[in-house]
Amino acid sequence: MKKTLLAVSLLFALALTAGAQSNPLLLNAAGATFPYPIYSKWFDVYHTQKSGVQINYQSIGSGGGIRQLVAGTVDFGASDGPMSDEQLAQAKFKILHFPTVLGADVPTYNIPGVSGELNFTQKALAGIYLGTITKWNDPEIAKTNPGVSLPNSDIVVVHRSDGSGTTYIWTDFLSKASDDWKNKVGKGTSVNWPVGLGGKGNEGVAGLVKQTPGSIGYVELIYAIQNNMPYGKVQNAAGKFVKADLAGVTAAASGAAKEMPEDFRVSITNAPGATAYPVSSFTWLLIPAQIQDAAKRDAIKGFLKWMLKEGQDYNEGLSYAKLPKPVVEKELKAISQIQ
Amino acid sequence: MSTTATTTIAHAVPPEAGPRVFLRRLRNGDEVAHVLTLIFAAGILLITSLLVYELWANSHLSRAKFGWMFFWTRTWDPIFDNFGAAPFIYGTLVTSVVSLLIAVPLGLAAAIFLAELAPRRVSDALAFLIDLLAAVPSVIYGLLGIFIVVPLMRTTLGPALKGALGFLPFFSGPNYGVGFLTAGIILALMVVPFIISVSREVLLTVPREQREAALALGATRWEATWQVVVPWARSGIMGSVFLALARALGETMAVTMVIGNDPRISASLFAPGYTIAAVIANEFTEATGDLYLSALIELGLVLFLLTFILNGLARLLIAATERGGGRPA
Numbered sequence: 001m002k003k004t005l006l007a008v009s010l011l012f013a014l015a016l017t018a019g020a021q022s023n024p025l026l027l028n029a030a031g032a033t034f035p036y037p038i039y040s041k042w043f044d045v046y047h048t049q050k051s052g053v054q055i056n057y058q059s060i061g062s063g064g065g066i067r068q069l070v071a072g073t074v075d076f077g078a079s080d081g082p083m084s085d086e087q088l089a090q091a092k093f094k095i096l097h098f099p100t101v102l103g104a105d106v107p108t109y110n111i112p113g114v115s116g117e118l119n120f121t122q123k124a125l126a127g128i129y130l131g132t133i134t135k136w137n138d139p140e141i142a143k144t145n146p147g148v149s150l151p152n153s154d155i156v157v158v159h160r161s162d163g164s165g166t167t168y169i170w171t172d173f174l175s176k177a178s179d180d181w182k183n184k185v186g187k188g189t190s191v192n193w194p195v196g197l198g199g200k201g202n203e204g205v206a207g208l209v210k211q212t213p214g215s216i217g218y219v220e221l222i223y224a225i226q227n228n229m230p231y232g233k234v235q236n237a238a239g240k241f242v243k244a245d246l247a248g249v250t251a252a253a254s255g256a257a258k259e260m261p262e263d264f265r266v267s268i269t270n271a272p273g274a275t276a277y278p279v280s281s282f283t284w285l286l287i288p289a290q291i292q293d294a295a296k297r298d299a300i301k302g303f304l305k306w307m308l309k310e311g312q313d314y315n316e317g318l319s320y321a322k323l324p325k326p327v328v329e330k331e332l333k334a335i336s337q338i339q
Numbered sequence: 340m341s342t343t344a345t346t347t348i349a350h351a352v353p354p355e356a357g358p359r360v361f362l363r364r365l366r367n368g369d370e371v372a373h374v375l376t377l378i379f380a381a382g383i384l385l386i387t388s389l390l391v392y393e394l395w396a397n398s399h400l401s402r403a404k405f406g407w408m409f410f411w412t413r414t415w416d417p418i419f420d421n422f423g424a425a426p427f428i429y430g431t432l433v434t435s436v437v438s439l440l441i442a443v444p445l446g447l448a449a450a451i452f453l454a455e456l457a458p459r460r461v462s463d464a465l466a467f468l469i470d471l472l473a474a475v476p477s478v479i480y481g482l483l484g485i486f487i488v489v490p491l492m493r494t495t496l497g498p499a500l501k502g503a504l505g506f507l508p509f510f511s512g513p514n515y516g517v518g519f520l521t522a523g524i525i526l527a528l529m530v531v532p533f534i535i536s537v538s539r540e541v542l543l544t545v546p547r548e549q550r551e552a553a554l555a556l557g558a559t560r561w562e563a564t565w566q567v568v569v570p571w572a573r574s575g576i577m578g579s580v581f582l583a584l585a586r587a588l589g590e591t592m593a594v595t596m597v598i599g600n601d602p603r604i605s606a607s608l609f610a611p612g613y614t615i616a617a618v619i620a621n622e623f624t625e626a627t628g629d630l631y632l633s634a635l636i637e638l639g640l641v642l643f644l645l646t647f648i649l650n651g652l653a654r655l656l657i658a659a660t661e662r663g664g665g666r667p668a
Contacts, residue, residue: 033624060624061624061625062625062627063624063625063626063627063632064624064625066627067627081627084627087627154513156515161595161600161617161621162620162621162622162624162625163417163621163622163623163624163625163626164625165625185418186418186419187418188417188418188627189417189625189626189627190417190621190622190625190626191416191417191418192414192415192416192417192418192419193601196601197515197517197599197600197601197611198599198600198601198611198613198621199600200595200596200600200621204596207485208517211485211489211490211493211516212493212515212516
């Protein structure tokens with residue numbers, strides 16, 4: 001009996017000293033699922049190569065991330081949509097937004113007999129999702145696609161059923177494309193869709209589109225690239241039809257960077273610039289402006305600096321668009337606001 | 340049986356002073372077992388009440404704003420903060436009813452075969468496989484739905500139903516492959532193992548004498564099964580059906596993968612719909628507004644209520660059929 005007790009206490013002592021020796025600083029974070037792959041890569045690399053700082057990130061969704069941050073149960077949060085003024089006012093402390101990477105949505109479709117890339121005007125996409133354009137051979141679609149024989153069949157609209165940043169970007173874009181959309185539906189991670197079927201996740205939308213003849217849906221650019229899905233071009237603010245790629249997304253961010261507000265809460269859908277892809281968005285880390293614990297404060301600031309410089313090099317490997325230079329410089333300055 | 344057992348024990352143990360009885364029973368383990376089991380039983384009650392309390396308390400905002408209208412409102416608009424549960428209640432009930440309409444005859448027939456007609460060895464082997472089926476995770480059934488049932492519904496089953504029964508409102512309108520009917524079929528596949536497994540067990544417990552008496556009176560084998568054995572096991576079979584119903588009401592993953600997730604009330608079974616469990620799973624993580632979150636929690640409360648009411652009705656139904664002489668006592 002005594003022997004076991006001794007052994008157990010020895011074990012405990014060992015565990016304690018082992019813990020004290022390596023002493024990793026543990027930070028907890030939670031939020032958006034869209035940037036989760038790049039975040040986990042960054043946190044892993046930063047932990048093993050750069051410092052002992054271990055960041056435990058739970059991808060519970062933007063809404064959950066904001067709630068947990070406001071409740072003070074995590075050290076920082078992450079969100080695909082910027083926090084609203086109302087949400088910021090509700091929080092008991094000041095919260096700073098730091099853009100980390102860029103994402104984009106692309107329209108993907110399945111029309112029997114049509115294999116090429118379609119050009120979508122902003123009006124066409126808004127009309128399709130509002131339910132006012134119901135046939136594939138509608139003049140609004142046909143006029144920008146000469147030479148494509150569009151069938152006289154019904155359009156089956158597919159959207160995300162789960163709340164997501166992807167939907168936020170898409171509806172934000174549609175709100176700018178159409179006043180009707182803005183007034184009737186609005187933008188958000190989930191909306192009251194006028195028409196359409198809901199698929200769960202990118203894979204749900206992609207699956208429905210693949211299986212349903214005459215359907216159109218939207219998925220994340222990364223998802224479309226990784227799965228070799230065909231997708232259409234979208235007309236941007238300059239009137240050009242742009243096929244989404246990482247460069248076009250970064251171009252959209254540069255276009256919007258000139259009028260970047262001090263708090264980085266900006267929508268870059270429909271950004272100016274001939275090469276800018278119009279359905280793009282930042283995703284943000286949400287950091288408290290005041291952090292009492294000096295060690296944690298330094299760790300977070302250190303990570304932000306690393307993320308904005310070396311961290312960005314990991315983006316394209318995982319199909320995320322890099323932040324444009326002016327935005328990075330502006331963010332580096334903003335880090336000093338964390339106290 | 341149990342009453343005689345207690346009386347013999349009561350006689351065997353001579354009356355003693357209170358504390359000493361308690362101590363001895365403590366030493367024998369009786370009292371410990373009593374207290375322990377009591378705690379666990381109370382725990383169930385506590386968990387249930389906590390669940391209801393949490394749902395009630397956290398849905399405060401939504402209850403205050405919408406009141407009873409929550410049950411009738413057909414819109415679900417997170418942007419303009421207008422929430423109603425009607426399409427979700429409708430979807431939950433319709434998919435569950437469709438699934439039971441398919442699963443009950445199928446499950447009951449299979450259970451009768453396994454319990455009454457099949458050789459014992461075949462029956463046991465099949466019962467093992469059916470129990471395995473009941474343990475398959477629901478996402479697997481969802482994938483089965485997406486890859487097999489949805490295309491089948493769009494290309495073969497749907498057009499066939501439309502051709503034969505298209506004059507009914509249930510089988511009209513566009514057919515996308517996803518919708519109430521597809522969700523009902525997937526749910527039926529998921530709950531049928533419960534019905535078979537439990538019903539078979541119940542049928543096997545019917546005393547041999549019941550069958551023999553019926554056969555001796557000149558009944559054929561089928562008459563003995565259908566008119567004597569099945570009525571004898573009726574309450575157990577009902578139990579299996581309500582177990583299946585409970586599973587169908589609360590199923591989330593498989594349903595959301597094949598129902599189309601569109602909060603609308605349509606008579607057509609081909610139309611896309613939505614269920615309570617599916618919308619909670621879909622929207623809870625990204626629900627940012629307080630009222631939005633509160634409305635989702637109230638949906639949870641509604642689902643709880645729905646289950647509660649249906650289970651209550653089930654109890655009443657069982658009680659009624661038993662009084663009606665369902666079991667020849």
